[in-house]
Amino acid sequence: MDLKNKVILISGASSGMGREIVRILSNEECKLALFSRREKKLEEISKELKENNIESVYKKCDVKNKLEIKNAIDLTYETYGKIDVAILAAGILIPNPLQNFDSNIIKDSIEVNFLGNVYFIEYLLNKMKSQKSGTIAVTSTLPDKRGVPGWGAYGASKAALSWFLESLRAEAKQEYNINIITIKPGSVETPMIEEYHRKGAISAYQAADIIIKGIKKEKKIIQFPFFQVLMTRTMDKFPNFVYDNLDIDLQKGDGYPKIKEY
Numbered sequence: 001m002d003l004k005n006k007v008i009l010i011s012g013a014s015s016g017m018g019r020e021i022v023r024i025l026s027n028e029e030c031k032l033a034l035f036s037r038r039e040k041k042l043e044e045i046s047k048e049l050k051e052n053n054i055e056s057v058y059k060k061c062d063v064k065n066k067l068e069i070k071n072a073i074d075l076t077y078e079t080y081g082k083i084d085v086a087i088l089a090a091g092i093l094i095p096n097p098l099q100n101f102d103s104n105i106i107k108d109s110i111e112v113n114f115l116g117n118v119y120f121i122e123y124l125l126n127k128m129k130s131q132k133s134g135t136i137a138v139t140s141t142l143p144d145k146r147g148v149p150g151w152g153a154y155g156a157s158k159a160a161l162s163w164f165l166e167s168l169r170a171e172a173k174q175e176y177n178i179n180i181i182t183i184k185p186g187s188v189e190t191p192m193i194e195e196y197h198r199k200g201a202i203s204a205y206q207a208a209d210i211i212i213k214g215i216k217k218e219k220k221i222i223q224f225p226f227f228q229v230l231m232t233r234t235m236d237k238f239p240n241f242v243y244d245n246l247d248i249d250l251q252k253g254d255g256y257p258k259i260k261e262y
């Protein structure tokens with residue numbers, strides 16, 4: 001897929017991988033629509049894009065709020081008349097080891113990481129079904145098959161998302177010519193995983209580059225980095241008695257991410 005002149009919507013555009021995706025797309029002569037909660041950050045990014053002659057619109061959009069998502073999609077349509085590609089990268093990670101087990105963490109994770117994307121997809125499909133074209137690329141996570149200690153809230157929300165996206169893929173393509181892409185990053189150095197260590201983490205720019213190249217190739221699943229894909233998919237196949245006896249740092253990596261105010 002050639003991204004030149006394409007209209008691309010990005011959720012979670014204010015930080016981390018979303019921010020780097022915007023940076024890479026600014027070299028592709030596309031038209032951008034940027035969303036997240038921190039409108040001030042989006043304004044700064046949009047200003048920077050304008051200085052480089054890249055068209056963009058932006059608006060505050062909390063993915064917990066269906067009306068704000070509808071407004072985001074309406075704004076993109078009213079401005080550009082179509083949406084070719086949506087890259088949904090908004091997400092939160094709140095560790096929940098047993099010592100601070102709290103079902104509110106699970107509720108929030110499901111609301112943002114799963115339902116937030118479901119709402120976006122609902123409105124995007126409405127538009128893309130009538131266009132009979134479009135690509136929706138959504139960020140899940142690499143370890144989306146086996147439970148990981150302390151990451152239950154996050155993992156459950158992302159496993160639900162991976163399953164959901166896979167269930168849409170064939171029908172969306174065969175009946176409406178819409179591509180559904182699941183992005184499965186391993187560890188990427190972004191504010192989300194500050195103070196967390198896992199061997200083989202890559203930079204947000206490298207991750208964004210892999211994501212954009214994968215979208216251009218119309219891959220169904222974009223998973224990276226290679227070494228972690230190998231390790232995770234190998235661990236997926238371990239018999240339960242082996243997996244359950246692995247050291248927990250080997251299962252989950254070292255430490256926990258710093259929890260951001262949100």
Ligand SMILES: NC(=O)c1ccc[n+]([C@@H]2O[C@H](COP(=O)([O-])OP(=O)(O)OC[C@H]3O[C@@H](n4cnc5c(N)ncnc54)[C@H](OP(=O)(O)O)[C@@H]3O)[C@@H](O)[C@H]2O)c1
Nearest residue numbers: 012014015016017036037038062063090091187188190192
């Ligand atoms: N970093 C990793 O190692 C890693 C690994 C696997 C998957 N992922 C996934 O990759 C995606 C991007 O994460 P990142 O690592 O780039 O983290 P990040 O730097 O923390 O970025 C997260 C983005 O999500 C937005 N966001 C959070 N809550 C939101 C809400 N309620 N409504 C709207 N936007 C919201 C944030 O913007 P505002 O604060 O402005 O709203 C921010 O732009 C996430 O879905 C994450 O789960 C990350």
